[in-house]
Structures are given as C-alpha cells and as structure tokens.
Amino acid sequence: MLDSEVRQSLLQWLGQERFRDDQETLVTHSYDATPMLQSLPDAVVYPETTAEVQSILRLANEHRIPIVPRGAASNLCGGTVPVQGGIVVAMSRMNKLLELDTVNLTATVQPGLNTKKFHQEVERRGLFYPPDPSSMVISTLGGNIMEGAGGLRGLKYGTTKDYVIGLEAVLPSGEMIRTGGKLYKDVAGYDLTKLLVGSEGTLALITEATLKLLPAPGVRQTMLVAFADIYGAARSVSRIVGARIIPATLEIMDQATIRVVEDYNHIGLPTDVQAILLIEQDGQELEHVKKDMNDIKNICAAEGATDIRMAQDEVEAEQLMMARRSALSTLARISPTTILEDATVPRSAIADMILAINRIAEKYRVNICTFGHAGDGNLHPTCTTDARNEEEIHRVEEAFAEIFEEAISLGGTITGEHGVGTVKAPYLEWKVGNAGIDVMKGIKQVFDPAGIMNPGKIFAKSSRKRLVISK
C-alpha cells in the first residue's frame, strides 16, 4: 500500500480519474500476456504530460516506490507485471501521433500510440513503418520500444530498434533527457537511444519517440510452400538468401503447428507435411517482385517442395498469412495454458534447432509446436499445457531451459524479440556471461540508483545452473 502522503500527492496532481487504487483497477493491472504470472500493484496512474511523468517518478524515487511503465501489456516475458508492487504508469493517455514529417521521413509519437493505428496513418501517406510484432493490433509503440519488438519483417527490414532515432525519456530522478533526433547520423557521445530501446522499462520512462520511416513498397506477393522433409524447408531458406534474395517475410510452421491450425481453421493446409514456409516479397516494381518469387519457387521445388501455392490476389494472400498469424491464438485454444518462447539461432541452424526442440519435447513428454521467423532464425517453440498441473509445468520448464541452452550452443540467444522480463532473467547469464551481467547491472545502477524502475526484470536473484545435455 502506498504511503498516505504519496497517495495524497498523486491524487491531488492527477485527480480521481487518473489515480486509481480500487481493487478492480489493481487486478486488471496485475498481469500481462505472460501466462502464470500475477502480482498486484499498489496504484495505477495515467499521466498526460511529460511534466506529470517527471513528478510521478521524482516522488516515487524519493519514497523508493517501484515504477512499472505499461503500454498494452501484450508482452510475453512478464515485462509489465508489478512483481514488487508499486505504481503502474499506464501510458494510454499519452497516445498521440505528434508529427508525420514527410520531408525528413520521420514520425514523432507518444508512447501510448497503438502500433496498428500508427501503421495505418503512415501507410495513408504512402510511407512504411516496417516493425510488425504479431501483437500489433493491441500493442503500443512505447511497449514495442521498451521490449525491442521484432515481427515478421525482421530479415529484410530489421526490428523496432532500427527505426528509433530519437527519444525523450524521464530518468527516475525526474530529470528529462533527449537523445538523437530527426537525424540519420549522430555520433555525439554514447548511443543512449539504442541503449534505451529494449531496456524493458528498467532505466527510464519513454515519453516521446522519433521514428524513421521508409517509402512504402508498391507491390507485394505471397506464397505458401509445403515440405515433406523439414530439412528441405530449412535448406530452401538458406538457399533463398544464398541466392541473394531477401524476402520481406520468410516464416516457418512445423507439422504440429500446421495440424492444430488446420484442425481449427480449415484453410486447406496439407497436414501430412513436416513443414510449411510462408513467403512474401515486396518492392517498388512488379517485375522484380515476380522474378524473386519465381526464383524462390524454383529453389523450393528443387529442394523437394510437395506443394507450392501462389496467392492470386490480396484476399488469398491475406488468407495464407492468416494461417501463420493465427498460430498463437489457435494454439491458445487447445489447452488451458500456452507458453510461447522465442529462442533464436543463426539462420543456418534453424533445421537443427527445430529438430532439437522436437527431441527435447519428447524427452520431457511435453507438447511443443514450433513456428516462427525462419528468415532471421527467430523461432517460437510453443508449449500447450496446463498451469494447474504442477508436475507437467515442471517438465515444461526443464524442457525450455534445455531449449535455451541448445539455442546458445548453436550460436543463438535466449530471446530474439520478446525481452528478458522475469521469465528469462535466470537464463540471461548463459547468453551474456558473468562480465556481461555485471556491466548491465552497472548501467542499471547509473540510470536508476534507487532501483525503482521495473524492479525484478532482466536481472534474476540467482542465475539458473546449466543443465547437462545428454546428446
């Protein structure tokens, strides 16, 4: 519970509508999209200006009260769960598109702006903001920035990090800093912009962002390719890129995923194949996109594709992509608990990684479907389970630990686009080492000496011991 003096100050600044500590508000802000994680905050505030954010943080810092910045809470790493209570700062009222600058090709936004809505505004001007996390219909740009969100277009266009070129951020002390600007080149000191992207609300609270835009590609084509052999799919991915073609989207679904998606959606996916690739190419010229798609078709055919279906129009393209985009929501329907992970490996290792996931799932007798962004090696092994079955959940945890270890041993990482949060904190040391953790903790200390910013995230109380993998 908040100190009554603190509560009174917040109430006075923000009014009853924008300071809440009724039970319903606390409960609805006690969880995010991450399964099996819940913790009540002491209050929820809804600032409307940077100055209000500054006052809130200054007060919280003086009283050592945890601050949990919150966008749409669609993250999957426990990033917005107030695990140590405190004040949830909901950014929903700072949701304006402040400027669309068509000369400098930049947008300036408030953090609470919805990602999809922003896409639409940008596309209306013939421009393009590539980062497209699967949660974009509900997610906010501030949330995307804090988690370093990726999406389906990572291979060709990069992720959120590549498009953030300026920030306004409030430090826990209440001081405001501005980094970068409408600048494609800026090397004035350390790159605080990129440091804040993906910092998961543990360093500062973002109040404004300047984003880089691209001209919209005029043409897009979509294709679905089925493979009896998963290595054929993986080899196709490598050969497509090896042929110097970078598709806008290059997604994979394994057999377990295909079967569930088809069972529930009846879109005519072949359920007897080991893998499906979903491929999109975009560009300015139809001829060039067509040529790429044709080259990709030939590569897939040579690698033993059993079925190649080219979308004939936008509607069919949308339907094919739906198969992939609906994977998580479909999987979520077949069991009480769905745990989606994002182990990531170099592109050349995706077949090995998928097979390792299957082997590990069998070893621990858990059900794991795998789909994800084959083009950039970012896989989403997804476990359908039941949180009420403690014994099974324990096996699920063991399986994921082994999956993370396998990803790292293949040159990969424990999280490609979801963030560390609380969920992967125990594994961070496996990726960045002891010295890496120490440096990161030092940086945290610089920004947030009192440790009020989203405490309990990124850094675990203790690192998990490595498993001995029996191969």
Next chain:
Amino acid sequence: MLDSEVRQSLLQWLGQERFRDDQETLVTHSYDATPMLQSLPDAVVYPETTAEVQSILRLANEHRIPIVPRGAASNLCGGTVPVQGGIVVAMSRMNKLLELDTVNLTATVQPGLNTKKFHQEVERRGLFYPPDPSSMVISTLGGNIMEGAGGLRGLKYGTTKDYVIGLEAVLPSGEMIRTGGKLYKDVAGYDLTKLLVGSEGTLALITEATLKLLPAPGVRQTMLVAFADIYGAARSVSRIVGARIIPATLEIMDQATIRVVEDYNHIGLPTDVQAILLIEQDGQELEHVKKDMNDIKNICAAEGATDIRMAQDEVEAEQLMMARRSALSTLARISPTTILEDATVPRSAIADMILAINRIAEKYRVNICTFGHAGDGNLHPTCTTDARNEEEIHRVEEAFAEIFEEAISLGGTITGEHGVGTVKAPYLEWKVGNAGIDVMKGIKQVFDPAGIMNPGKIFAKSSRKRLVISK
C-alpha cells in the same frame, strides 16, 4: 615514461618487434588525421591475440596507465591522439577476415582489417557492406566501429552502427565480453553491441566484430546536377525523398568547394553555380534504377537545375564521384591547415544550414567550403586556414562554435559521423544536456572505473559556454 617493471613485462610478452618506445615510433603515433593536435605516447604495442590484449589491459589497469586503441588513425576528432600519454595499442596485426558466412550473410573480422580491402573481399562474393567512410582506403573496420563511421550511403543504407551485430571486447579489467552474434534479432539484456559502436575507445577494446552483409545491388547509375540557386538544390533533395525515392548517394557541394575542386582537377565542373548535387541510385533491376534516375532528373529540372549530366558508363560515373571524393584532399592542398567538421541537421534544414555557415564564415572572416551528404543532412563545413596564424585560428574556432550552435538550433547535432574525440568534447553538453552527460559519464565509470581507456576523449574538463548568436 613507463614504469620499468611494466616496460619489462610488455617487452617480455611481446618481444622487441611488438613493443616499441623508440623516438620514431612514439612520434609517428603522436597524431592522427586531426589538424593541430599532437601528444607523445610512452609506448606502442602490437598485439596479435585477444589474450595479449587482455594481458596488456589488465597490466595497464593495475598501474593506471592510459590505453589508446588505434586503427589507421584516419579519424578527424583527435580520437587516437594520446593526449595523456600512455600505451598506444596498434591493432594492425589483428587484421584478418576470419569468416565470410554466405548462408547467414555475415562477416567476422578482426579490428585491424582495412575497410576497402574488406569491401573488395565481400564484393567478390556478390555481397555488399554499405558503410563507405571517405577514408576507407586507409581506415580499418575497428576504427570505423569505434567512431561509428558513416559515409556516402547513409541515407539509404545507414552507417557502421547498423551493420555491427556482434562484438568481442576486452574490458579494462582484462575480462572479455561477447555481445550479440550472427543474429538479426537479439534482445537479451541491454544492447551492449550498439553501445560500444561509437564509444571511441573509451569503454573497451574491440578484438573481433560480426558484421551484417547485404546482397550486392547489380546496377548503379550516377548523375551530376548543377543549380544556380542553392535553395533549388536543397528543395530538390527534399522533393526527391518526398517522392518516395531514396537514392544510394545524394551529395552536395557548394560554390566555394566546386571552384577549388575544378581549379585543381579540371573535370569540367560549372564554377558559376551555387551548388552541385551528385546523385547515385543502385538496385537489382536496371529498369527500376533508370526510372528513379529519370524521376530525379525531372524534379531537379523543375527546381531550376542549370545542367544535368548523366554518366554514360562506369568510367564517367567514377569521374563524377571523384569530384566529390577528392573535395577534402583538394581543399587540403590550397592551404597549410584544413579543418573538416561534420555538423549535421535534419534533411529539411540543409539549405538553411549551408547559408548559415556562409553567413558565419563571413562574420568571422574565415574561408569555409561546404560539401557533404545532403541526403542525410550530414554537412562537412571545411575551413582552409593556417595553424601558425593564432589570431585567425581563434576566429576559426569561434566560427565553428557558432556553426555547432546553429546546427543544434536547427534540430541537428555536433557530429554526424566523425565522433566527439577531443575536438568536440567541449560542445557535447550542447547536444545531450547536463543529464545526458552525467548518464554517459556514469556508463564510462561502469566499464572503466580507473579511467584508463582513451582518457581525455568525449568528456571535456569543462563545457564551452554558448555564444550569443546575433542574427
């Protein structure tokens, strides 16, 4: 002078060939490409392995001896001048291309590898490493990474920062950290990779880097356009990008630059115009590149271009680009001292910035030619002067201070691609503010508590007071 015990240890580890403290070696490592800056180191060492770098840094850290990492020393901010003496760590022997991975489209390199040589190796495989700092014939990749080097292709392809996806770095303690990897997506903790890029040797010493590559564009076309009115040139730049065309290169030269370049090189540049644009477009398809160039031509014509010359072949294209690439070396020939700066503004502000530079040059009675990367707003006001004329140099410094202030007031920055070093340290606060400096100093302290890494760079003893601009 080094403590005799330290000297003995280094000599024993490295041998006489790789530990030098003779006068000639000290003198040749006392300066870099920055004018009017020289300071002798106490020794120069040439490590060949990461382990040797670790030993050197550990020893230096124990004895509080400054470490100055050095590539080709082609930087323009005093970045490799040992202003506090100490040990210059010359990376020239760690210059291998360790791996070119054509499946993952990555290269793994040692820091001493020459940038141009790397370009050639990459291009031989049909791949492309876009960052092309003007110094690339002599610069090293390690130097590019430490300074966050840009180049002519920044607008379309970004800078060095956008291509570094993994690093091996030695901390002053001697500990080694590894960041990132062959991964297009990695959000495991704070982004130490991007933090180290552009850190100017003040945090850690890079011993290996993993770089992202692209498929090579198959086609390239080049065009030179002259404008009687500089605003016509600037409006063309804005309108080209506004028309959703992103050229590979979009360079500008003002009249002062054109005249000097033409006087010395006789390439037939029109010397009576206010500005020249040099434009290149590349791509996979000739038709598409042609269409872009044609659209660009029409825009320039509509904005009053007086002369539009399309290169008919590679040789002519090379000759046109030479006019721009030779700008600095030509300017360097006309006076004893050439000071090249890199004030950077949003693209929409380049005409205002160029005119402000001219106004300021007149006010302080100094000769400033301006050229640079119009597409990304990165200008290079270049002063031809004489270091022996103290009174004039004082006026030059005042003029540049006012130029930096003007850049910032236009939403720009004090350095787009050269780095802060010693030269711009007094101005850093103008861009990042007091709180920004404090955070950066804190980060420096985390990596380098003893302050041995390239001391005297980025952070000034005292910030320069702002001028009062009389407009």
